[in-house]
Amino acid sequence: MTISLSIFIPFLAAIFVPFLYKRIHSRKIGWFILLVPLVLFAALASFIPSIAKGETYTHTFRWIESAGIHFTTYLDGLSLIFSLLITGVGSLVILYSIYYLSERESLGRFYVYLLLFMGAMLGVVFSDNLMVVYVFWELTSISSFLLIAFWYHRKKSRYGAQKSMLITVSGGIAMLAGFIMLHTMTGTYSVREIVAAIGQYTDEPLFFFAMLLILLGAFTKSAQFPFHIWLPDAMEAPTPVSAYLHSATMVKAGIYLVARFTPIFGGEMTWFYIVSSVGIFTLFWGSFNAVKQTDLKALLAYSTISQLGLVMSLFGLGSAALNEGHSANSIIYAQATFAALFHLINHSTFKGALFMVVGILDHELGTRDVRRLGGLMAFMPITFSIALIGSFSMAGLPPFNGFLSKEMFFESLVNVRNLDLFEVGAMGTIFLVVAWLASVFTFVYSMIIVFQTFFGEFQPERIEKPSREAPFGMLVAPSILAIFVVGIFFFPNSIGNYLLRPAMAAVYPTLAGAEGLTPQIVAWHGITSPALLMTIGVIILGAVLYKFYRYWRGIYTIAPLNWNLDAAFNANLILLEKASHFFTRLYMKGYLKDYIVYIFSFFIVVVGGAILYTGSYTFDFSNDAPVTANEYLIVLAMAVAGLSMLFAKSRMSAIILNGVLGYSIAFFFVVFRAPDLALTQAVVETVTTALFLLCFYFLPDWKKERSPIGTKVLNGLIAFAAGTIVTVLALTVQGNKMFESISVYFEDSYQLAGGKNIVNTILGDFRAFDTMLEVVVLFIAGIGVFTLIKLKTRKEGQDFEDQ
Amino acid sequence: METLMTILVGFLVMIAVYLLLSRNLIRVILGTAVLSHAAHLLLMTMGGLKKGSAPLLGENAESYTDALPQALILTAIVISFAVTAFLLVLAYRTYKKTGTDNLQELRGFEDE
Numbered sequence: 001m002t003i004s005l006s007i008f009i010p011f012l013a014a015i016f017v018p019f020l021y022k023r024i025h026s027r028k029i030g031w032f033i034l035l036v037p038l039v040l041f042a043a044l045a046s047f048i049p050s051i052a053k054g055e056t057y058t059h060t061f062r063w064i065e066s067a068g069i070h071f072t073t074y075l076d077g078l079s080l081i082f083s084l085l086i087t088g089v090g091s092l093v094i095l096y097s098i099y100y101l102s103e104r105e106s107l108g109r110f111y112v113y114l115l116l117f118m119g120a121m122l123g124v125v126f127s128d129n130l131m132v133v134y135v136f137w138e139l140t141s142i143s144s145f146l147l148i149a150f151w152y153h154r155k156k157s158r159y160g161a162q163k164s165m166l167i168t169v170s171g172g173i174a175m176l177a178g179f180i181m182l183h184t185m186t187g188t189y190s191v192r193e194i195v196a197a198i199g200q201y202t203d204e205p206l207f208f209f210a211m212l213l214i215l216l217g218a219f220t221k222s223a224q225f226p227f228h229i230w231l232p233d234a235m236e237a238p239t240p241v242s243a244y245l246h247s248a249t250m251v252k253a254g255i256y257l258v259a260r261f262t263p264i265f266g267g268e269m270t271w272f273y274i275v276s277s278v279g280i281f282t283l284f285w286g287s288f289n290a291v292k293q294t295d296l297k298a299l300l301a302y303s304t305i306s307q308l309g310l311v312m313s314l315f316g317l318g319s320a321a322l323n324e325g326h327s328a329n330s331i332i333y334a335q336a337t338f339a340a341l342f343h344l345i346n347h348s349t350f351k352g353a354l355f356m357v358v359g360i361l362d363h364e365l366g367t368r369d370v371r372r373l374g375g376l377m378a379f380m381p382i383t384f385s386i387a388l389i390g391s392f393s394m395a396g397l398p399p400f401n402g403f404l405s406k407e408m409f410f411e412s413l414v415n416v417r418n419l420d421l422f423e424v425g426a427m428g429t430i431f432l433v434v435a436w437l438a439s440v441f442t443f444v445y446s447m448i449i450v451f452q453t454f455f456g457e458f459q460p461e462r463i464e465k466p467s468r469e470a471p472f473g474m475l476v477a478p479s480i481l482a483i484f485v486v487g488i489f490f491f492p493n494s495i496g497n498y499l500l501r502p503a504m505a506a507v508y509p510t511l512a513g514a515e516g517l518t519p520q521i522v523a524w525h526g527i528t529s530p531a532l533l534m535t536i537g538v539i540i541l542g543a544v545l546y547k548f549y550r551y552w553r554g555i556y557t558i559a560p561l562n563w564n565l566d567a568a569f570n571a572n573l574i575l576l577e578k579a580s581h582f583f584t585r586l587y588m589k590g591y592l593k594d595y596i597v598y599i600f601s602f603f604i605v606v607v608g609g610a611i612l613y614t615g616s617y618t619f620d621f622s623n624d625a626p627v628t629a630n631e632y633l634i635v636l637a638m639a640v641a642g643l644s645m646l647f648a649k650s651r652m653s654a655i656i657l658n659g660v661l662g663y664s665i666a667f668f669f670v671v672f673r674a675p676d677l678a679l680t681q682a683v684v685e686t687v688t689t690a691l692f693l694l695c696f697y698f699l700p701d702w703k704k705e706r707s708p709i710g711t712k713v714l715n716g717l718i719a720f721a722a723g724t725i726v727t728v729l730a731l732t733v734q735g736n737k738m739f740e741s742i743s744v745y746f747e748d749s750y751q752l753a754g755g756k757n758i759v760n761t762i763l764g765d766f767r768a769f770d771t772m773l774e775v776v777v778l779f780i781a782g783i784g785v786f787t788l789i790k791l792k793t794r795k796e797g798q799d800f801e802d803q
Numbered sequence: 804m805e806t807l808m809t810i811l812v813g814f815l816v817m818i819a820v821y822l823l824l825s826r827n828l829i830r831v832i833l834g835t836a837v838l839s840h841a842a843h844l845l846l847m848t849m850g851g852l853k854k855g856s857a858p859l860l861g862e863n864a865e866s867y868t869d870a871l872p873q874a875l876i877l878t879a880i881v882i883s884f885a886v887t888a889f890l891l892v893l894a895y896r897t898y899k900k901t902g903t904d905n906l907q908e909l910r911g912f913e914d915e
Contacts (some may be wrong), residue, residue, distance in 0.1 A: 112882040214885055406879065437881055450817050493891040592831070592906045596823050625804040642818040642837065651829055658833055660814070661840050668808075673868040677876055681843075684884045688836065694827075695891045704828050714825040725819030730845060732810045743850075743869045750860055760859035762874035774878050781885035785892045 003073040006040050006083070010119030014112045021108030022663045030098035030270075032093060033111045037118060041087035044080065052498045058128065067131075067289050068189050074128040077502025081341065082125040082256050084499075085348050096356055096477040100363060110150060114244070117143035125256055129177040130189045132173070137217075140250050141168040148237040148244060156505055158720035160233035163569070167220050167230045175217025175257075181210035183370050195509060202268070204388075211265045215274060216255065222254025223647035225282040232301040239359030240324055242297065244309035247304045247355055247555075248348040253342065255308065262337070262507050266319035269422045276431065279313025282306065284434050286440035291448070291549075292355050292556045296368040297357045300351070302366040305349050305392065306442065314409060314437070317416050321508065332415055335519055337512045338780055339785065341500050342521070344493075346401040349484040354390040354449065356478035357383055360470040361453070365463045370448060375458030380469045382479070384454045387468050389482045391707050395446035395542070396535060397441065398522050402533035403535070406439065407626065410531035436534055443542030445548070449545075487537045492521035531640055597718065604721045607729065617728055620735035631671065651702050655692045659685060676759050808848040815841035828894045828904040831889065839883035846872045846879070 008664055029223035047057070061071040075083075082118060085429055094114065101107060120143055124135030141164075150163035179189070184200045186194050186656070218224075223231040234246050245251070258275060265271040288307025293299040301392045318337030360383050361376075362368045377384045393400030395408075413435055461467075469475075488495060501518040525532055586640040587598070611617055641660040662685030669678035749758045753765035763771045789801035815837055822834030843911035850873075858873065898904050 005816070365808055416830055541886055591823055592909075593826065600820055619806075623851075624806055625851075626808055627804045631804070631807075635807060638811060642815055643834065645818060645837070646821060654830075654833060659835055661837065665840055665844060668844065668847070672852050673855070673874075674847070674873045675857055675859075677847075677873055677880070680877055680880050682913055683879050688884060691888055691903060692829075693892055698895050699829065699904055700902070701828060707826070715821055717892045718824065719817045719821035722820045723815075725811040726816045726845070727809050727813030730812060730848065732805065733849065734805055741869065743871045746870050747858075747860075747867060751904075756860035758860065758870035759873045759877065762870060763877060767874065774882060777882055781889045784889050786894045788892045791896075 002640070003057060003075050004059050004061065004071070006043060007073065007119055007126055008113040009040060010036055010122065014115035014119070017112045017115065018108055020248075021111075026053045027098055027101065027103050027107060029107055029111065030094060034349065035100070036092045036115065037087045037094060041084065041091055042067060044083050044087060047075060047080060048498050051075070051077055053503045054502065056506075057803065058562045064674065068183070068187075069131045070190075071132060072128040072131055072190065073126040074192065076506040077499065077504070078256070078259055078674075079125045081345065081503050083122055085252070085345070086118060086125070089348055090114075092480060093240045093244040093248075096243070096359070096474060097238070099471055099473040100240055100359055101238065102276060105385075110147075110238070113143050113146045113150070114241075117147065117245060117250070118710060124253055128191050130182065130191065130194075130343050133191075134176050134179060137175070137253065138169060138172050140245075140253060141221075142164060144168070144234070144245050144250055148234050150237070150238055150241070154236065156233070156248050159235040159340065160230070164230040164234045165217065166573075167227055171217045171227065173219025174220075178213030178217065179209045181213070184208070190261060191264075196290045198264045201585055208270065211268065211271060212274075214261060214265075218254035218257040219278060220254070221257070222312060223282075223305050224254070224278050224312060225285050225305075225566055227306045228286065229569055231305055232298050233521050235297045235301045239297070239355060239362060242300075243352050243359070246301070246351060247351045249303065251308055251349075252311075255311050255315065255340075258312065258341075259503075259507055262315060262319050263509050266507075267322035268319075272316055272319050272422055273427075275316030275319065276313045277316075279309045279316055280313070280431050280434050280438075282309025283503075284309075284311060284438040284441075287438045287445065291441055291443040292553070293445075294370050295374075296361065296370055296449065297355075299370075299449065300354055300358060303442070303445060304351060304439065307343075307351065307394075310409060310435075310438075311347070313431075314343065314412060317412050317431075319509075320416070320419055320422070323513065324424075327421040333412075333419065334504070334511065335408065335415070336412035338496075338500060338504055338518060339405055339412055341503050341507075342408065342495070345499070346405050346485070346488060349481045349488070350390040350393040350400070350402055352459075353386050353478040353481035353485065354394070355483070355493065356391065356474075357387045360474055360478075363474070364465065364468065364470050364478050366465045367463060370452045372459060372462040373453045374456040375454070376436075377454040378458075380454075382475050383470060386475075386478045386544075387454065387481045388450055389485050391446040393485045395443045396482075396538065397487045398523060400485050401492070404489060404492055404523060407523075407525065407531040407535065408521075409435070410534045410726070411525075411529075414530045436538065439538045440542045440545065441539050444546045447542070447546045451621035459715045483756045489523070492523075496521050498696050504551040524736070536707065559612035595623060600718050600722050604718070604725060608721065608725045610779075611728060611732070612724070613784055615738075617732050618735050619731050625735075631668075634667055634699045635663050636691040651696060655689060655696075658692075659689045674759075676757070732796035804852045805848055808844060812841050812845045812848065816845070824859050826906050828897065828906060832890045834892060835890065836883070836887055839879065841885075843876045843879060891902065898915070 013033070017029075017033070020032060028286075057073075057075040059073050095113075100384035101110065117140060120139035124133055124140060127133045127136060145161045148164055149157050149158045152161075182194055183189050185204050186197045186207055187196070188194060220227040231246060235242055237246070252262045252776055255527055284300045285304050285354040286304075286309055290299050290302035290306060293302060314336045318334055318340060320331075321334035321337070323330070335449070360380075361373065364378075364380070365373070367373065389400060396402050413428075413432045416431060419428065433663045496518060500588070504518050544570065587594075636662055641657045641664075645654050645657045648657060662681065666678045666681040666685065667680055669675075746758050749755050749761040749765075755760040755761035755765070804814065819834045819838035819841060822830050822837060825834075826833065850869035850871065853868075855868045856862050857863035858867045858870035894904065897909065901909060
């Protein structure tokens with residue numbers, strides 16, 4: 001119950017923000033917003049002890065029974081980690097943003113979006129029902145869109161927002177298709193039920209496609225190669241947003257999805273290879289490209305891509321443990337997943353701190369271009385310390401938490417070389433080498449952040465504002481994160497025991513009780529441990545590469561290393577727009593006549609085609625009532641009147657002929673025993689004719705239609721076909737009575753409604769709502785007529801419209 | 804009788820569609836008026852014709868005509884009247900504003 005509430009609290013708070021903002025029109029509003037994530041964080045943290053004992057919590061609101069969609073929340077170790085990150089980092093980011101954003105910004109809007117995102121993200125990690133997950137998933141994309149475009153007057157912001165929206169939402173739709181396939185196979189939308197049942201469906205043809213489509217959703221959201229291109233452009237968002245959405249939480253939704261689905265797809269060879277190799281390549285490509293960035297925020301964006309790739313690849317490697325027939329030694333591969341979860345937490349701490357540092361630089365100095373920064377250590381000692389801690393942790397150096405998870409990453413890679421599944425063979429070695437190279441580049445760009453910004457020559461003339469330390473309030477949030485970076489290094493096992501152990505049980509439900517699923521984290525593995533040797537190698541080669549960067553910079557201009565996926569994306573987008581414009585112009589001509597032609601042609605083809613195709617045109621004339629001579633006469637009169645309307649030379653004769661039709665119908669109503677109708681028809685016909693005549697006073701007399709003979713013939717054909725089909729259809733319906741008439745019911749009108757006129761009781765009692773809405777239609781039409789005429793008088797009076 | 808009426812309905816629909824396809828605004832509005840006439844007749848015919856006396860309980864007849872289509876038609880007559888009135892005023896305004904009642908000339912801007 002608490003969990004379901006925690007999803008809705010941010011949404012509720014978002015509703016009240018605009019009212020609050022009217023009262024407190026200053027940055028102080030941030031303090032009230034801060035309460036939301038803080039309270040949620042405390043509430044969720046209180047679950048840590050019981051979750052650590054292995055308990056889980058579910059709560060269900062029954063919702064759409066027929067479709068199997070229920071609002072079920074599920075709290076286990078995995079969702080707990082993510083929810084703590086969402087609320088914890090969320091609190092720090094809001095604290096930071098209070099000082100970061102100026103009071104001239106529309107703060108109310110900013111916090112509404114942020115709270116929307118928080119609620120949606122909590123919804124993603126807590127929901128058990130896949131349809132609900134999907135809705136929240138897209139809601140995070142939408143709030144991300146709104147936040148990236150927060151400074152919507154800038155063209156780049158709008159471009160970045162559109163790009164991220166297009167990529168993540170198309171991935172989301174692929175994921176939805178995957179979810180529906182899972183439902184088709186297993187008959188349920190509940191993740192837990194699918195996990196329990198999936199074993200018997202792994203051979204179904206849909207299983208493979210469901211896996212691919214769901215991975216597509218995860219990869220687009222988590223910015224994996226080649227979908228990573230939206231993340232650097234998303235950096236147009238205000239820095240607190242980048243720190244929150246685009247490094248700590250939203251981009252990890254894809255990782256969450258992969259973790260959540262590991263019990264379903266894990267152990268499959270395709271899953272293992274796709275997730276691991278996409279992850280490893282993203283890790284390499286991201287870190288390689290990060291080095292060449294000159295904008296610190298773009299550098300961090302690529303570094304985030306690379307780190308997400310690292311976590312992703314670890315989940316891929318860890319999935320091997322679930323392969324059946326390999327349980328004895330499989331525990332050792334599960335440690336990759338352990339490392340992934342651990343690095344996930346660590347990454348949020350050090351990357352969040354680094355983003356906030358870059359935000360401080362941007363805010364205080366007005367630039368974040370590394371070429372213009374330098375020598376800032378003396379001016380900004382606290383910022384420098386935080387940057388140092390964050391970067392060294394990212395580079396994998398002790399005594400920071402990044403070192404621990406990086407070592408575990410290397411160990412997992414070394415272990416995979418011994419995997420006797422999936423014909424690993426040389427692939428294991430390739431993974432190892434590529435990942436090691438990527439770590440070298442990671443080391444290089446981490447050094448760039450520290451040394452090029454804070455050491456070297458101070459260039460005051462290239463900086464827009466005077467350099468000084470940031471205000472205290474801005475430093476609090478990154479300092480807390482930096483304390484975590486160091487603290488986790490010294491007490492890693494408290495995280496391991498309380499957060500990671502239950503999460504591992506969630507990812508490996510079948511191995512939950514197994515010995516050694518969650519290892520003790522140790523910093524020192526002995527001098528001969530391969531992981532340590534690899535780290536030392538990274539430091540040596542990385543230092544050399546950093547020192548001589550200007551000599552090898554040239555490789556970024558060599559194909560295929562300089563390939564730019566953005567250009568391809570943009571070209572595609574323009575092509576799509578042009579093509580859709582072209583096709584739309586083909587049929588959206590802007591002439592009323594064409595649209596009417598479309599409507600009736602569709603009617604003719606579909607209804608006429610259906611009648612012909614099913615061959616259901618059977619007529620039965622036996623029940624026909626007899627026809628008298630005057631009725632024949634009237635029918636003839638109507639036919640002649642109707643036909644002459646088409647050839648009427650003046651509009652006056654046309655309207656009189658229309659009147660003939662109307663009064664003839666009134667006559668038929670009399671014949672058909674409908675006195676009320678006959679009266680109404682006669683009155684309405686009179687008023688309508690008067691209206692037409694009134695209108696003619698203002699309109700020009702009509703000219704003869706001068707359309708080409710071909711058009712006339714085509715119009716005639718369409719008209720003839722439509723009329724024929726209506727006749728055939730109506731005759732067919734009369735010939736086949738499939739249901740008993742319900743009209744007998746209304747003949748008790750005196751008992752039921754107290755009226756003897758059945759038609760009146762239907763209108764005034766049985767279907768009174770109908771009549772009420774009919775009155776509403778009349779009312780609307782009346783308003784329309786009134787406004788249209790009223791506007792005219794003003795125009796004549798004061799030339800109002802032309803102003 | 805039913806067959807005859809149905810053929811008449813088809814005929815009226817044909818005329819209405821032809822009028823709808825023309826260029827003159829007034830002819831289009833006349834087309835909608837004729838189309839609603841056709842619809843009313845069709846509804847009436849579908850309920851069966853001359854099958855009993857008028858649906859008034861005071862008549863003490865053995866059987867009554869189907870009252871439901873009559874109620875529907877009553878609603879439809881009033882609504883089609885409202886629509887016709889609105890369309891006429893709209894045509895009047897359009898002519899005032901643009902100076903033409905030819906639909907071929909009434910076309911939006913290129914990049915709308």
